[in-house]
Amino acid sequence: MARNRGRIGIIVPSSNTNLEPDCALLTPPGITLHFTRVGGYDVDGIPDGEEMRHFASQSLSAALDLLTPADVDFIAYGCTSATLASGPEFDQRFQAEITAKTGLPAVTAAGALVEALSTLEVSRIAFTSPYVAQLNLESIAFLSECGIEVVNHVGVGRDISSREQGLLTPDxxxxxxxRADHSQAEALVISCTDFRALEALTALERDLDKPVVTSNQALMYASCVRLGLDTSAIKAGGRLFVEHSPKARD
Structure with a gap:
């Protein structure tokens, strides 16, 4: 198979073990993925809003210097909570700074969630994540500023570390x-790039009869949109990929 249709560069938090395999499941033929990792947070600590804002403030220069020599066409930032905790204005500046440093288009996982919901034409959602309660509320505030109403949300019920988030199962x-779903929700959002939500997406869309958006699915969809790729055959991407292929929108 030819490898000349596009290269996606992805920045991954150092303890994240689920973003890369999810992206592999969502990659169109001929596209290659190129990853670099970033630290700057306590992998065994509890990632609250303050910790995530600190993580978002870390320089990406070293990571970008390692990634851009691969001649990638696009850069995806693979931590949702870092910019969810920092607000939509910060998120937009963050994306713009990556572009300014590299000359390449970029998107964050948080920005990709908002774009996916816009594509699905939904404004009322149910929300869940493995985040601490305070960070869930900050995520809801971010979405509200973007015109998205969260009609119900649930968390895991306990505070868990970044490393533990990655150990949660698709079940x-x-x-x-x-538990998060609500009759008034037009879609379900499951946030966190180190949560194995993609593997539960098909069953949830079937059982809830509504679109489900996960961080990793949204991040790869946004990448495919920028590259004008056909996603309709990627069943793992759910309704977003199959029914809203960027190629079909041309």
Whole structure:
């Protein structure tokens, strides 16, 4: 298979073990993925809003210097909570700074969630994540500023570390999704790039009969939009990929 249709560069938090395999499941033929990792947070600590804002403030220069020599066409920033905790204005500046430093288009996972919901034409959602309660509320405030109403939300019910988030199972994601769902929600959002939510997406869309958006799915969809790629055959991407292929929108 030819490898000449595009290269996506992805910045991954150092403890994240689920973003890369999810992206592999969502990659169109001929596209290659190129990853670099960033630290600057306590992987065994509890990632609250303050910790995530501190993480978002870390320089990406070293990571970008390692990534851009791969001649990538696009850069995706793979931590949702870092910019959710920092607000939409920060998120937009953050994306713009990556572009200014590299000359390449960029998107954050948080920005990709908002774009995905816009594509689906939904404004009322149910929300869940493995975040601490305070960070969930900051995420809801971010979405509200973007015109998205969260009609119900649930968390895991305990504070867990960044490393523990990655150890949650697809069954955990499914259970949280079912608990978060609400009759007034037009879609379900499951946030966090280190949460195995993608593997629960198909079952949740079937059982809830509504679109489900996960951080990793949204991040890869936004990448495919920028590159004008056909996503309609990627069933793992759910309704967003199959029914809203960027190629079909041309």
């Amino acid at each position: 955990d994601a499914y259970e949280l999704g079912r």
